[in-house]
Amino acid sequence: MRTNGTRRKQKGAVAITVALCMVVLLGFAGLAIDIGNLLVARNQLQNAADAAAMAGAGCLIRRTECSNTTATQPDWTTATARASAFSTSTSTNKVQGAYVNVSTVSTGYWNVTGTPSGLEALPFTPTANDLPAVQVTIHKDGTNANGAVPTFLSKVLGVQILKTSAVATAVLSQPGSVGPGGLFPLAMSKCLYDNYWDQSTNSPKLSPNNNILPGTTVAQQTGQPYFFQIGSSYHYGACDSGQWTTFDQDNNSASYARSLLTGGNTTTFVIGASPGTWIQTGTENTLFNGTAACSAAGNGQCEWVTAPVVNTLSTNGFQPVVAFACLHILNAKNGSFPYVLVQMSNDMSHCETPNSGGFGSGYGSYTPPRLVQ
Numbered sequence: 001m002r003t004n005g006t007r008r009k010q011k012g013a014v015a016i017t018v019a020l021c022m023v024v025l026l027g028f029a030g031l032a033i034d035i036g037n038l039l040v041a042r043n044q045l046q047n048a049a050d051a052a053a054m055a056g057a058g059c060l061i062r063r064t065e066c067s068n069t070t071a072t073q074p075d076w077t078t079a080t081a082r083a084s085a086f087s088t089s090t091s092t093n094k095v096q097g098a099y100v101n102v103s104t105v106s107t108g109y110w111n112v113t114g115t116p117s118g119l120e121a122l123p124f125t126p127t128a129n130d131l132p133a134v135q136v137t138i139h140k141d142g143t144n145a146n147g148a149v150p151t152f153l154s155k156v157l158g159v160q161i162l163k164t165s166a167v168a169t170a171v172l173s174q175p176g177s178v179g180p181g182g183l184f185p186l187a188m189s190k191c192l193y194d195n196y197w198d199q200s201t202n203s204p205k206l207s208p209n210n211n212i213l214p215g216t217t218v219a220q221q222t223g224q225p226y227f228f229q230i231g232s233s234y235h236y237g238a239c240d241s242g243q244w245t246t247f248d249q250d251n252n253s254a255s256y257a258r259s260l261l262t263g264g265n266t267t268t269f270v271i272g273a274s275p276g277t278w279i280q281t282g283t284e285n286t287l288f289n290g291t292a293a294c295s296a297a298g299n300g301q302c303e304w305v306t307a308p309v310v311n312t313l314s315t316n317g318f319q320p321v322v323a324f325a326c327l328h329i330l331n332a333k334n335g336s337f338p339y340v341l342v343q344m345s346n347d348m349s350h351c352e353t354p355n356s357g358g359f360g361s362g363y364g365s366y367t368p369p370r371l372v373q
Contacts, residue, residue, distance in 0.1 A: 033152060034149075034151045034152055034159070034162060035162075037096075037149065037152070037162075038149050038162045038164055040096075041095055041096050041140060041149045041162075041164055042164045042166065044094070044095040044096065045095050045100075045138050045140055045164060045165065045166040046166040046168065047093075048087060048092075048093035048095060048100050048138060048166070049087070049103070049136045049137065049138050049166040049167060049168035050168040050170075050371055051086065051087075051092065051093065052083045052084075052086045052087035052093070052103060052105075052136040052138075052168070053083060053134050053135060053136040053168040053169060053170035053369075053371065054168075054170045054369045054370075054371065055082050055083055055086040055369075056079045056080065056082045056083025056084075056086070056105065056107075056134035056136065056170065057079065057083075057132075057133065057134045057170035057171060057172050057369035057370075058082070058172075058348065058369045059075060059078045059079045059081075059082040060073070060074045060075060060076075060079045060132045060134065060172050061073045061074060061075065061132075061172065061346060061348055061366065062075065062203075062346065062347055062348065063347060063348035063349050064347060064349040065349060066078050066082060066348075069347060072201070073132075073201070073202055073203070073346075074107075074132040074172075076107045076122065079107060079134050080105045080107055080134070083103075083105045083134050083136050084103060084105045087100055087103035087105070087136055087138065088100050088101060088102070088103060095140060095146075096149070098147070100138055100146060101144070101145035101146050102138075102139075102144040102145050102146050103136055103137065103138045104136070104137040104138075105134065105135070105136055105137075106119055106121070106134075106135040106136075106137070107122060107132075107133065107134055107135070108120045108121045108122050108124060108132075108133060108135070109124050109126045109130035109131060109132060109133060110130065110131050110133040110169060110171050110372055110373075111127075111129050111130050111131075112129050112130075112131060112173075112359060112372075113129050119133060119135050119169060131171040131172065131173050131359060132171065132172055133169050133170065133171045133372070134169070134170055134171075135167065135168070135169040135373070136167070136168050136169075137165065137166070137167045138165060138166050139163075139164075139165040140163070140164050140165065141163035141164065141165060142161055142163065148161035148162065148163055149161060149162040149163065149164055150162075167373060168371060168373060169371065169372050169373035170369045170370060170371050170372070171369070171370060171372050172366055172367065172369055173358070173359035173360075173366070173367050174323075174324070174359060174360055174361060174362025174365060174366060174367070175306075175324050175353050175356035175357065175358060175359070175360060175362060175365055175366070175367045176270060176271050176357065176358025176359045176360035177268055177269065177270040177271070177356060177357050177358045177360075178265070178268065178269050178306060178324055178353055178355060178356045179265075179268045179354075179355030179356065179357075180264065180265055180266050180267060180268065180355060181263065181264040181265065181354060181355060182264055182265065182306055182353050182354050182355045182356055183247065183264050183265040183269065183305075183306055183307065183308055183324070184261070184264065184302060184305035184306065184307045184327070184329075185244055185245050185246065185247065185257055185260040185261060185264070185265075185287075186230070186242050186243075186244060186245065186291075186305075186307050186340065187242060187243050187244070187245040187277055187279055187307070187308050187309070187310050187313065187319065188230065188242045188307050188308070188309050188310070188325060189233075189238055189239060189241055189242065189309075189310065189311075189312070189313050190309050190310065190311050190322055190323070191238060191239040192230065192238075192239050192240060192241065192242070193309055193323070193325055193344070193363045194239075195228075195239055196225070196226050196228055196344050197325075197344055197363050197364070202346065203346050203364075204225035204226065204343065204344040204345060204346065204364065205225070205226055205344075206223055206224060206225060206226070207220035207221060207222060207223070207224060207225070207226050207227075208222065209222055210222055213226070213227075213228065215229070215236075215240065216228065216229045217229070218341060224343075225328075225343040225344050225345065226343065226344070227330070227341060227342075227343055228240075228341075228342060228343075229339035229340070229341055229342075230242040230339055230340045230342060231337060231338060231339040231340075232282075232283040232284075232338060233313045233315065234282070234283050235283070235336075235337050235338070236337075236339075238312075238313070241313060242307075242313070242340070243279050243280060243313045243315060244257050244279075244280045244284050244287050245257075245277045245278055245279055245280060245308065246260065246278045246280060247260070247265040247266070247267065247269070247277050247278060248265070248266070248267045248269075248277070248278070249278055250278055250318075251278065251280075252280050252281050252282065252316070254282075254284045254286050254287060255286075257280060257284060257287055258286060258287055258290045261287070261290050261291060261294055261302055262294055262301045262302055268355075269308065269321050270321075270358070271320075271321055271322060271323065271324075271358075271360040271361065272320055272321070272322070273320065273321070274318075274320060275318035275320075276310070276318040276319045276320035276321055277308050277310065277318065277319060277321055278317070278318055279310070279313055279314060279315050279316070279317060279318070279319055280315065280316075281315045281316045282315075283338060285334040285335070285338055286334075288332045288333060288334040288338040288339070288340065289332070289334050291329065291332035291340055292331055292332040292333065292334075294329075295329040295330060295331050295332055295340075295341075296328070296329060296330045296331065297330060297331040302329055303328065303329055303330075304326070304327070304328055304329070304345070304350035304351070305326075305327050305329060306324050306325065306326055306327075306351070306353040306356075306365045307324070307325050307327050308321045308323075308324060308325075309321065309322050309323040309324065309325050309363060310322060322361065323360065323361040323362055323363055324353060324356070324360075324362055324363070324365045325344065325362070325363035325364055325365060326344065326345050326346060326350065326351035326353075326363065326364035326365040326366075327342045327343070327344065327345070328342060328343040328344070328345050328350070329341070329342050330342060330343065344363065344364055345364050346364035346366075348366055351364050351365050351366055352365075352366055352367070352368055353365045353366065353367065354368075356368070357370070
């Protein structure tokens with residue numbers, strides 16, 4: 001028979017057991033809460049690293065907003081400074097209510113095939129598959145001024161802090177594809193661009209003097225990209241000509257092509273893909289008038305454009321696109337020898353082609369910065 005003393009002892013033992021269990025249960029409950037908080041911090045940290053890497057990659061080449069319009073490419077110094085400044089800005093990138101104080105920025109090349117994998121550190125000689133990249137790493141683990149992720153209820157288990165970090169890598173490339181609205185309906189011959197584009201520096205060739213080029217009417221400006229005229233293949237030589245295109249439509253209508261001057265292509269074009277872009281027949285003087293109206297001399301709606309480049313301008317047929325070029329359209333003239341007056345450019349302020357992706361040969365046009373890690 002149990003006595004009152006025995007029952008009191010049992011009640012005391014149960015109370016101790018319950019108390020111990022409560023500590024453990026509260027610890028695990030606290031750990032669950034703190035793990036959730038850690039995941040939130042990790043997500044905020046990743047967003048901060050992503051944004052900083054993208055900001056840095058946007059300055060890898062010359063860009064007016066980056067104050068590096070005369071920089072050689074890639075501009076590692078400016079890209080690093082921009083990524084670092086963006087990651088620790090006091091107007092962005094809060095993590096758990098506090099701004100990021102410390103980040104690590106690395107630059108190099110990222111191989112799009114994954115062989116080798118990871119960031120290829122400088123100095124490095126890139127191949128066709130290597131893209132200039134900016135990598136940002138941010139730690140919140142108690143090793144620097146960012147601190148660590150604090151715990152709340154987990155302290156009952158002796159867990160004082162939690163650690164996390166984030167890595168983001170952003171790249172720039174010349175587009176391998178351009179989606180709807182990204183292209184101007186003037187197909188250019190590759191040899192024309194080779195006349196005015198320096199492949200060794202990936203930038204426009206600069207005029208050494210103020211002379212007027214043979215067959216043109218505009219004086220050059222010393223040290224500036226060449227002004228050159230693009231005329232119909234019916235009136236100009238192969239390396240001075242372009243031809244109107246209606247992109248994916250077998251259509252020789254001037255009125256339809258004119259509707260594309262500011263609207264652009266309606267489907268995606270990929271370098272080397274068949275059938276390519278449709279090359280119209282005829283000079284289509286009305287299109288030169290329309291281009292003048294939307295050029296820098298007009299309302300500016302087509303002042304900066306990306307144009308498809310083809311090997312040959314054979315009319316009344318499709319031609320594969322071999323590259324995408326950035327053009328500054330200054331004016332256009334119709335008449336017996338109509339032309340579009342342009343300069344080539346690679347200023348990212350104007351040459352970031354919307355809806356573009358992939359990678360390929362290019363003449364000044366670039367994709368928007370994009371994350372690869």
